[in-house]
Amino acid sequence: MSDLTAEPAVAAAGLAVHGADAVDGATRLREDLVGRGLPARLAGKDPALWGPDAEPTARLRLGWLDTHRRSRELLPQLAELTAELADLDHVVLVGMGGSSLAAETIVRTLGRPLTVLDTTDPGRIRAVLADRLERTVVVVASKSGATVETDSHRRAYWQAFLDAGMGEAEAARHFVVVTDPGSPLEAVAHEMGAVVLPADPEVGGRYAALTAFGLVPAALAGAEVTALLDDAEAFSASLGRDADNPALALGAALGAAATGGRGTVALVGDGTGLDGLGDWAEQLLAESTGKAGTGILPVVVESPVAPGVAGPDVLTVSYGGALAAGDVPGGGCAPDLAVNGPLGAHFLAWEYATTVAATVLGVDPFDQPDVAASKENTRRILESGPPTQTPSRTEGAIEVYAPPGAPADLDGALRHLLDGVDVAGHLAVTAYLDRVADADAAELRPLLARTLGRPVTFGWGPRYLHSTGQYHKGGPPVGSYLQLTGAVDVDLPVPGRPYSFGELQAAQATGDRQALIERGRPVLRLHLTDRAAGLAQLRDAIGRWRA
Template identity: 70%
Template sequence: MSSGDLLDGGAEAAAGLAVWGAAGIDQSAAASTRAALVADDVPERLVAKDPTLWGPEAQAEAAIRLGWLDTFVRSRELLPQLAELRAELADLDHVVLAGMGGSSLAPEVITRTMGRPLTVLDTTDPGQVAAAIADRLDRTVVVVSSKSGTTVETDSHRRAYWQAFLDAGLTEAEAGRRFVFVTDPGSPLVETATEMGAFVLLADPDVGGRYSALTAFGLVPSALAGVEVAELIDQAEALAKALAAQSDNPGLALGAALGTAATTGRDKVALISDGTGIDGLGDWAEQLIAESTGKNSIGILPVVVESPDSPGATGQDVLTVTYGGALAPEAVPGGGIRPHLAVNGPLGAQFLVWEYATAVAGVVLGIDPFNQPNVTESKENTNRILDSGPPAESPTFTEGAIEAYWSVPGGSAPADLAGALGTLLAGIGPDGYLAVMAYLDRAADADAALIRPALAAASGRPVTFGWGPRFLHSTGQYHKGGPQVGSYLQITGAVVADLPVPGRPYTFGELQAAQAAGDRQALTGRDRPLLRLHLTDRAAGVAQLLDAVRNLRG
C-alpha cells in the first residue's frame, strides 16, 4: 500500500513540506471549505496582507499583525548582528532564555530539534528558578525576551539574575554584559537594557508573539545556543512562494482541513510527533492554535499527545494530526498510526505553514486569530491577590500528601481522592475536555506530566497538560474564551525554599501561588468544575496522585 493510500486524498506539497490527508477531510463536509476559500481569493489576499479577511471587528488588529507572512526577509538583516553577538559572547556558553509563551516556545523547539543546549526559564516556581541560577552562573548569558516589555515573570527572572551576578562579585558593567534583550521598538525593556549596559535586538513589531518563531524572538536565543538559523529562514522563504497559490499550497490545505474539522464536529486536534526528527513542535503549535482560535465561545482545542500510541490521540470529536521532518523514501506518514492529517517537512517551513493555516482557520471560524481578549483576566486577578493577599481556603479533605479543594457546581463534595477524581472525570460531557494545570517545577516534578495519558485512558476524553504559569500564555486563552465545556484539575505544591524577587514586595513562591489562585478565580467564575490538589510533599504527592489515577482505570 502506498503512503497516498493511507490518508484520504494523498498529499499536497511545496518546498519539501507535505500535508497528507487534507483533501479527504475537505471532501467529508457537505460543501468544500477549500473551494469557498479559493472562491473568495483567500490565498492571494492573505499573502497580500489583506486585513479585512477576518471581518470589520478584527481589521484594526490584523492590519498590524500580518508581518509574519514575510518576516523572514527582515530577519535576514539580523544574521550579521547575531554573528557579531556570538563572537562577543563566546566565553558564555550557558544560554538561559527568560521568556513566556511566544517568546520561549519556538526557541525551545528549534534548539531541541537541532540538538543544541538551551535553558528555558518560563516559570515562577522558586525551586526551578533557583536551580537555573545555580547552574554554571559564571558561564551564563541571559536572553530576556518580552514583546511588551512588561511580562511579570520575565521581569522577575531578570531581577533575580541581576542580583545573582552582583552577589557573585561582578560589577554592574560586567553583569550588564551578561544580558541580551529581545523586545519590540519602544518597549520599556529598551530603556532598561540601556540602563543596564546590555545588548538589545529589536523584533519585528508587526508580528504578534505566537507568530514570532522566525523573528528575533525565535532566532536570537537559538543562534546564541549554536543553531545556524539562516537555514530556518531559507526553508520558510522557499515555502512562502507557494502560499498565494490556489493549488499545490500546503498551507491552504492544512488551514481548510482544520477549519472544516472544527465546523463538522472535530474541534479538538491531537498533535503527535511521528518520530522523524522534529522535537516539541506540538507545544509551540498548541499555543498558536489555542490562543488564536479560542475566543467568542468557539475554537479549536489542541491536545499535545506524547507519542502515536499514547492515550488521547483519537476520539469522535478529535482530529488526529501527526507531524515530523523528512520521510524516508517509500515511508508512510503517521509514525505507525493512521492519522486524519500528517504534516512533514523542515522546521522553518513547519513554522510558516502552521501560522498560515491557523490564520486560514480563523477565516473559516469567523474569529480574529491575532487577539487574545481573555489573557489579561488571570493577570489582573493575580495582581489583586499580590496586593491584598491570598484568599482564605480550607481543604475539603486531606489524604496522605494531598490536600483537596473542591470547586464543582452542584452535588456534594467527595471525601477522598479516588472519589474526587472519579467525580471530576464523570462530569466531563460528551463534547468536553479535561485540562491539567500543574504549578510545579517542570524539572524536579517532571513525573507530574505522566498524569495526562493516565487520565486520558481513564476518562476516554481529550486531556491536556500544561505547566503553570506557562500555559496561561497559551491554552489559558482557550480555557476562558473558548467553548465552556472544560473541566479543570489544578495541581499546586508546597514551597520548601522560597526565593525573593529583588526589588519587589513578593517572592517567587508568592507570585506562583497568586497566579494559581488568580486562574482559579477566572475559571470558577464561569461555573466550571475545578479540583485543586495541593501537594504538601511534592514527590510523595505526585506518586500518590499517579497511583490514584492509574487505579481508576481498573
C-alpha cells in the same frame, strides 16, 4: 482515518500535507475560500479579512507573512554577538509563550543546548540560577517587558550576578534583550547597559517564530538559523496560490474538522526530528482560535502509540521532517493528516493554516481577549494578599480543595470531577510545579487519557497561561480542570518587589482558578505537601476511579 498513501499530497518547497482532501468538507471549504480570494488576500496582508472590528489589530499583526525576509538583517549582528560572547556557553532564555516556545523547538530539533526558564516555581529558579552562573548569557525575551514572569527572572539574574561579585558593567554583558522598539523593556535594557536586538513590531508573540524571538536565543545556543529563513522563503511562494498551497490545505482541513464536530486536534510527532513542534503549535492554535465560545483544542500527544491519539471527535495530525522514500506518514499511528517538511516551512505553514482556521471559525486570530482575566486576578492577589483557603480534607501528602457540591475526600472529589467529563468534554491538568524536578507529573496526561477515554491536556503553570490559557476561558465551555500546586520548601525573593517567587506562583494559580470558576468551569485543586509522594498518591487514586 484515511489511507494517506491513497491520494497525492499537497506539497511545496519540501513541505507536504497528506490527507487534507479526505477530511469531511475540507475540499469544498477550500474551494469556497479560493472563490472568496482568501489565499491572495491573506498573502497580500489584507487586514479587512476579519471584519471592521478586527481590522486595526490585523493591520499591525500580519508581518509574520514576510518577517523571514526582514529577519535576515539580524544575521550579521547575530554572528558578531555570538563570537563576542563565545565564553558564555550556557544560554538561558527567559520568556513566556510565543517568546520562548519557537526557540525551544529550534534547539531541540537541531540538538543544541538551551535552558528555558518559563516558570515561577522557586525550586526551578534556584536550580537554574546556581548553574554555571559565570558562563551564563541570559536572553530576556518579551514584546513589552510587562510580562511579570520575565521581569521577575531578569531581576533575579541581575541580583545573582551582582551577588557573585560582578560590577554592573560586567553583569550587563551577561544579558541580551529581545523586545519591540520603543517598549518599556528596551528602556530598562539601555539603563542596564545590555545589548538590545529588536523584535518585529508587526508580528504578535505567538506568530514570532522567525523573528528575533526564535532566532536570537537559538543562534546564541549554536543553532544554524539561516536555513530556517531559507526554507521559509522558499515556502512563502506558495501562500498566495489557489492550488498547490499546503498551508491552505492544512488550514481548510482544520477549519472543516472544527466546524464539523471534530474540534480537538491531536498533535503527534512522527519521530522524524521535529522535537517540540507540538508545544509551539499548541499555543498557536489554542490562543488564535479559542475565543467567543468556539475554537480548536490542541492535545500534544507524547508518541504515536500514546493514549489520546484518536477519537470520534478528534482530528489526528502527525508532524515531522522529511519522510524517506517508502515511509508511511504517522510514525506508527494512522493519522487523518500528516505534515512533513523542514522546520522553517513548518513555522510559516502552521501560522498560515491557523489563520485560515480562525477565519473559518469567524474569530480574530490575532487577539487574546480572555488572557487578561488571570493576570488581573494575580495582580490583585499580590497587592491585597491571598484569600483564606481551608482544605476540605487532608489525606497523606495531598490537601484536597473540593469545589462546592463535590465530596470532600480525595477519591470522591476526583470521581466527581472525572465523572463530569461527558462525551463532549475534555480534561485539562494544570500543574504549578517544577517541570524538571517534578517531571513525573506529566505522566498524568496519558494515564488519565487511557482511563477517561476523552481528550486530556497537560500544561505547566504558569507556562500554559500564555498558550492554552486563552482557550480555557474563551473556548467552548466543556472543559474540566484539575489544578496541582505544591509545597515550597525554600522560597526565593523577587528583587525589588514586595513578594517572593513562591507567592507569585501561588497568586497565579489562585488567579487562574478564580478566572475559570467565574466562567462556570469545574475546578478541583489538589495541593501536594510532599510533591513526589503526592504525585504517587494521585496516580493510585486515578487507578481506583474506574475500579
